[in-house]
């Protein structure tokens with residue numbers, strides 16, 4: 001008799017091909033409405049499923065994990081970031097956690113470059129005047145932005161995405177500087193002509209653009225606090241396609257309003273969609289709704305990764321993208 005299929009609960013709508021394949025392989029419950037699960041729905045799903053497929057909109061903390069059923073053995077996150085999951089507690093309770101790294105690297109790096117260009121070249125003003133129909137024609141002194149080429153880009157977090165940003169930025173003539181927990185391999189530094197800064201503070205005071213590409217962990221929460229932000233040049237720009245929690249958003253907003261920073265391109269916010277209204281009002285910001293990895297191809301590849309992680313687990317092996325607390 002064939003082994004019973006694993007019961008899998010998926011908390012959000014996924015691309016159709018991914019849902020179809022999940023249905024073929026597992027005893028799957030899909031979320032047809034795409035409404036994020038309430039905490040109660042999440043707790044109930046964790047009681048009845050062998051495998052939960054959450055996304056970054058599901059906060060899976062110690063209290064929720066304490067209510068999980070004995071059946072729950074794998075949380076196969078649909079997404080690379082796993083800061084919404086208490087991996088340490090999951091591990092203590094014998095629940096594996098996996099994610100989907102690698103497949104959203106290029107899309108996120110593309111979006112980082114798009115934000116650098118958008119904020120430095122004043123897309124917001126340009127779009128606004130075109131959409132309002134008020135454009136009166138070309139003028140030598142209108143819409144002057146800041147040249148991108150030749151500037152110093154500081155990359156905070158030189159993992160896969162940071163390196164992909166550096167490759168693109170180099171092609172735009174930017175000089176690459178970076179701060180990372182660990183210095184990257186000398187071959188990568190040589191390829192990117194990248195300067196390593198052991199001290200984040202020192203790097204901050206020297207760069208013209210800062211790109212945040214590190215994950216949100218207890219160590220990076222508000223890494224860019226008011227003190228560090230004040231080290232930056234008044235003419236500097238910040239771009240964030242990682243997680244909003246890395247910046248103290250209130251301090252940052254105050255500084256942008258006071259002209260103590262030149263501008264910001266942000267795809268992520270400290271409180272998700274609850275964006276500080278003062279940030280939205282500013283002329284020198286370009287804000288996007290967490291769409292850095294949002295391509296059709298990327299979302300399907302993320303689903304394929306989830307399926308491989310569950311399938312490998314079902315076959316009695318460790319999921320290839322298992323995350324462990326030491327990665328925090």
Ligand code: DGY
Nearest residue numbers: 078079080081292293
């Ligand atoms: C992730 O996968 O963590 C991304 O932030 C989703 O865009």
